[in-house]
Amino acid sequence: MGVQQQDCKVCGVKEANVSCSECEQVFYCSSRHQEEDWEEHKVECQALVIEQKDPVKGRYLVVARNVTAGELLFKENPIALGPRATSRPICLGCHELIETYEFAKCPKCSWPLCSLACASAKLHQAECPILAADKGQIGLPTNLGESPYYDVILVLRCLLLRHSDSKAWQRLLQMASHAVHLENESEPFHMATILYIKDILQASFDAKFIHHARGAIMANCFEWTSPSNVSLRGVYPKTARMNHSCLPNVTMSSDRNGVMYIRAAVDIKALTPLHITYTGTLGPLWERQAYLNEIHYFNCGCQRCKDPSELGLHYSSPKCDTCKQQFMEPNSWLGETVWECPMCHVVFQDNLIKTEYVQWMSKFDCNDTFIMAHTKGVRNTLDRVEYAFHPTHHVWVMAAQVAIRTLQKISNRDALMLRRDLWKRLLRIYDVLEPGMTRRRGMTMYELGVCVSSLARVEMKEGRLTDHFYKIDMEEALQYMQNSLKILSLEPPDSHERKWYLSALQIVEGIKRDLLAVAEKSKILSLDLLENIDMPEKAEIENL
Numbered sequence: 001m002g003v004q005q006q007d008c009k010v011c012g013v014k015e016a017n018v019s020c021s022e023c024e025q026v027f028y029c030s031s032r033h034q035e036e037d038w039e040e041h042k043v044e045c046q047a048l049v050i051e052q053k054d055p056v057k058g059r060y061l062v063v064a065r066n067v068t069a070g071e072l073l074f075k076e077n078p079i080a081l082g083p084r085a086t087s088r089p090i091c092l093g094c095h096e097l098i099e100t101y102e103f104a105k106c107p108k109c110s111w112p113l114c115s116l117a118c119a120s121a122k123l124h125q126a127e128c129p130i131l132a133a134d135k136g137q138i139g140l141p142t143n144l145g146e147s148p149y150y151d152v153i154l155v156l157r158c159l160l161l162r163h164s165d166s167k168a169w170q171r172l173l174q175m176a177s178h179a180v181h182l183e184n185e186s187e188p189f190h191m192a193t194i195l196y197i198k199d200i201l202q203a204s205f206d207a208k209f210i211h212h213a214r215g216a217i218m219a220n221c222f223e224w225t226s227p228s229n230v231s232l233r234g235v236y237p238k239t240a241r242m243n244h245s246c247l248p249n250v251t252m253s254s255d256r257n258g259v260m261y262i263r264a265a266v267d268i269k270a271l272t273p274l275h276i277t278y279t280g281t282l283g284p285l286w287e288r289q290a291y292l293n294e295i296h297y298f299n300c301g302c303q304r305c306k307d308p309s310e311l312g313l314h315y316s317s318p319k320c321d322t323c324k325q326q327f328m329e330p331n332s333w334l335g336e337t338v339w340e341c342p343m344c345h346v347v348f349q350d351n352l353i354k355t356e357y358v359q360w361m362s363k364f365d366c367n368d369t370f371i372m373a374h375t376k377g378v379r380n381t382l383d384r385v386e387y388a389f390h391p392t393h394h395v396w397v398m399a400a401q402v403a404i405r406t407l408q409k410i411s412n413r414d415a416l417m418l419r420r421d422l423w424k425r426l427l428r429i430y431d432v433l434e435p436g437m438t439r440r441r442g443m444t445m446y447e448l449g450v451c452v453s454s455l456a457r458v459e460m461k462e463g464r465l466t467d468h469f470y471k472i473d474m475e476e477a478l479q480y481m482q483n484s485l486k487i488l489s490l491e492p493p494d495s496h497e498r499k500w501y502l503s504a505l506q507i508v509e510g511i512k513r514d515l516l517a518v519a520e521k522s523k524i525l526s527l528d529l530l531e532n533i534d535m536p537e538k539a540e541i542e543n544l
Ligand SMILES: C[S@@+](CC[C@H](N)C(=O)[O-])C[C@H]1O[C@@H](n2cnc3c(N)ncnc32)[C@H](O)[C@@H]1O
Pocket: 056, 057, 058, 059, 060, 175, 176, 219, 220, 240, 241, 242, 243, 244, 245, 296, 297, 298, 299, 300, 301
């Protein structure tokens, strides 16, 4: 697995590595073939996304015309791919996880491989002699645990672009980099990687490039999961031009080769900036702000952060403990915060507000609030959280997610009902925090389709439903599943996430069969719901 190359558009030769710099969607084996094709290609190459610059936020991307939710804005090949900064042993030749204690080692550099065949893999060739200079094997992963030395690999792969791909190297040099901040702070992980490359490997790279490369990775890299469920990271210069918002308007997904697909999550008007989230959307405001401040050196002023009600959810504010009517409001989200109730004007210091928050969150971390619980116990705990905070507070969302994991282990009607209700409430919150064609909404509707159909089947079996109400419930499940399919069908064909789409298709088939069976009985089925499902290739379903 490596940086993707495709067939030359002109002559079809494999491993063409010259791509159109505008759209990055077509490949050529040489500049000559690219020039030959330009007259034809320029018609289709209308860059949908253009770059602009802001004095404070730097460069960013906007759409050149109105786009609709789900539309593909661009795809991008990574200029470099590698393991995460801290990683369990991963084969440097193919990026597969190494899970046996007796793993193979590269005969030259001794780094772990899945097999000796991977020692000659293209991905590992250039870095191998550099890594081999660690004669004392100081940085080598020796067991199956996490090793921080994997950080070095992507940095080396970026530095090696200078000789292997001058265009990619130039793009790396143009990327934003946190190098100055990291150097000034003597950030320990940054310094450890730099020292390892300079002093242990004694690599001949200029120190300023090593700092820049690692700083650019810290500012810009994206993590993704390979189809075999290995977490990796890649450097994508164009994708990385998108600035952050806690209310993102695009979605990102990647295929098995790490090619990134950027789609509009919602309808977007021409010249609107494209935003991704650097923090995820589900953390409370102070956590998101602190992360952006500490890791990316800016304070977020997005629509969600500026709104004291956080889009009407009051997601990070507890209810006033005194009047139980209003939501507490902080005077600031960073540093010394004082919270005040706008109605009864009672004032609390930050630590008082956060103590209960921290206590609940640590319980969820260990799962001990819910573990071994029965449905009634889970319900009681959720009620307590709701009373302490409120139904759209961050802590309630975390509690609901842990509760669902616990309820999945209980297979009775009560547990299914509670799970269904929790997913419905979560969906209403996700509709606000991650609106549009987002994976989170797609997966939530998938879960709702599963819960509602399973519950209907259980209730039918127990004789609690008539055919009429069974049909209504199954149609509701089908509706959720079909909405979920619309979103999940956007996952790239051979991605890790594609399996959810294929699974949703099978569930839809099952629901349709049950609906047809009940229709046979009662002849009252409205057939319109059963139409318009795009079927995948047969081979894709067989691979499931
Ligand atoms: C991945 S880069 C994004 C592209 C960057 N603006 C550039 O010029 O290359 C991340 C950096 O962009 C800036 N940035 C991103 N989102 C921002 C925001 N919402 N407000 C202010 N600065 C932001 C910060 O300097 C951040 O460290």
